[in-house]
Amino acid sequence: MTEHAPQPCDLLIEAGWVVPVVPHGVILPDHAVAVSGSRIVAVLPRAQARARFAPAQTVARPQAALIPGLVNAHTHNPMTLLRGVADDLPLMTWLREHIWPVEGALVGPEFVADGVTLAIAEMLRGGTTCANENYFFPDVQAAVYSKHGFRARVGLPVIDFPTAWAASDDEYFARAIEVHDTWRDDPLVAMAFAPHAPYSVSDANFERVRMLADQLDLPVHLHTHETAQEIEDSLKQYGLRPLARLDRLGLVNDRLIAVHMTQLTDAEIRLCAERGVSVVHCPESNLKLASGFCPACALLKAGVNLAIGTDGCASNNDLDMFGETRTAALLGKAVAHDAAGFSAFEALHAATLGGARALGFEHLIGSIEPGKQADLVCVDLAPLETQPLHHIVSQLVYAAGRHQVSDVWIAGQPKLRQRELVDMDTEALLAKVGHWQARIAQVRAH
Incomplete structure (x- = not known):
């Protein structure tokens, strides 16, 4: 009996919980999502994911919920x-x-x-x-x-x-x-x-x-x-x-x-x-x-x-x-x-x-399903504000705040990594915002 070689993929996100949205009402503890290119290729238990895939990158977030963007x-x-x-x-x-x-x-x-x-x-x-x-x-x-x-x-x-x-x-x-x-x-x-x-x-x-x-x-x-x-x-x-x-x-x-x-x-x-x-x-x-x-x-x-x-x-x-x-x-x-x-x-x-x-995008995004675009968000549930974890989705909706978002991907590309924006110059952006603040104040003064 021959062992199957692990399947290459670009990214494996391991999460404490995956909340796929489809099927409705489901929470998948200790699961992983495999991504190739811009698409989700599999949603499966973490141990199975490790056996099946050889990812170019693994992101492990054992205390986070992974949700659709x-x-x-x-x-x-x-x-x-x-x-x-x-x-x-x-x-x-x-x-x-x-x-x-x-x-x-x-x-x-x-x-x-x-x-x-x-x-x-x-x-x-x-x-x-x-x-x-x-x-x-x-x-x-x-x-x-x-x-x-x-x-x-x-x-x-x-x-x-x-x-x-x-x-x-x-x-x-x-x-x-x-x-x-x-x-x-x-x-x-x-x-x-x-x-x-x-x-x-x-x-x-x-x-x-x-x-x-x-x-x-x-x-x-x-x-x-x-x-x-x-x-x-x-x-x-x-x-x-x-x-x-x-x-x-x-x-x-x-x-x-x-x-x-x-x-x-x-x-x-x-x-x-x-x-x-x-x-x-x-x-x-x-x-x-x-x-x-x-x-x-x-x-x-x-x-x-x-x-x-x-x-x-x-x-x-x-x-x-x-x-x-x-x-x-x-x-x-x-x-x-x-x-x-x-x-x-x-x-x-x-x-x-x-x-x-x-928006007419339901075939692309909105749930964590194989074939859909990898628009994905990790929400860190470890902080004391979302403890204890009696019900993951209740915590996401009624207790979690946006400051608990740790990682974001759009079409498989990292956009936020451990709370840091990827490829965005925030200092230059804030300088431009300051310029507009002054111009708006000037207009309103007249």
């Missing part, structure tokens, strides 16, 4: 540079009197590049490996995400007024198609249409979005049903609630990534379930702007795919998916008056595979 399903990452600029204000005052004037004065390619770079550094240190991006200059965003090997779905903006990105409706669409065509075959960066919101996009532009999204097979990433005021204004202007108007325009389908959704009737929840709409829950931004509460438990019970997003740093004020997921779970229970609702496993699913599904 977190998916931040709604971000405005260039706005990290506006963190803390105008806090404790209602949404429209915040936007019209503070955020839009600063953006009008400063937003351009350099602002976007530096803001996204800061966001990537923050997300990696917090275990986030994929973002669903929604801002101006998507060409610059895509280039920065690609440069740093970070996975993203970048929004192609559409809004009914001129900005630094585009001066007219036709220019928004022409530039969107140009950016899409440039990045259509990239392994890490993909596009979505990002019409801003029902109150800032006309029927005609929504119809163009729908037609192009169908032709190009792209998702539509949209703020909707964010506030009660939005519903009232839509009823006055169109005689319809925003979701009904979007449905009339053919947009309520499995391409729709509906963000916020704090104002929902039971019938609207059923419609989302029937049509395959994904809902992105951004609880901390909604709490901070007093926008309302997304009925997360009701959406889950109806079978709606639920994802989690931080929103932008100007309205949250961080990109902490551990904090956001905990808030989502706790708020979900309170809104539903159901302590058993939105369990730790459901919350982790929403932060990983739910986000991947919303």
Whole structure:
């Protein structure tokens, strides 16, 4: 009987626990994940992995949980540079009197590049490996995400007024198609249409979005049903609630990534379930702007795919998916008056595979399965804040903090190693951030 020679692989990650997300509710103690190139090739007990594989590198983390990279399903990452600029204000005052004037004065390619770079550094240190991006200059965003090997779905903006990105409706669409065509075959960066919101996009532009999204097979990433005021204004202007108007325009389908959704009737929840709409829950931004509460438990019970997003740093004020997921779970229970609702496993699913599904990336990421991309995160559970370890996923959702993320890989490439960012110059980045801090202060002083 001949012994099989060990199979070569690039990386073997040995963890105290692997939380694969699929199958649901499973925790695999003392397991390893083998990676070749950008892909996961096996998930198996550590002893078997050592016998079967001859890895080029082994990373042993016996006191860590290995989870899929977190998916931040709604971000405005260039706005990290506006963190803390105008806090404790209602949404429209915040936007019209503070955020839009600063953006009008400063937003351009350099602002976007530096803001996204800061966001990537923050997300990696917090275990986030994929973002669903929604801002101006998507060409610059895509280039920065690609440069740093970070996975993203970048929004192609559409809004009914001129900005630094585009001066007219036709220019928004022409530039969107140009950016899409440039990045259509990239392994890490993909596009979505990002019409801003029902109150800032006309029927005609929504119809163009729908037609192009169908032709190009792209998702539509949209703020909707964010506030009660939005519903009232839509009823006055169109005689319809925003979701009904979007449905009339053919947009309520499995391409729709509906963000916020704090104002929902039971019938609207059923419609989302029937049509395959994904809902992105951004609880901390909604709490901070007093926008309302997304009925997360009701959406889950109806079978709606639920994802989690931080929103932008100007309205949250961080990109902490551990904090956001905990808030989502706790708020979900309170809104539903159901302590058993939105369990730790459901919350982790929403932060990983739910986000991947919303972005159309579920075949690539969101769970630790052979064949998927090796977007992986080690969370150190040894600190006293997460001891004792009665239940690993409860500790991840209700007790762990982003500072416990030790290692991050995207497509098999190391991005964070023992809390240190790989291939990012943090001193140079902080110098650029300081420059923007001074410029923003100058604009606001005038």
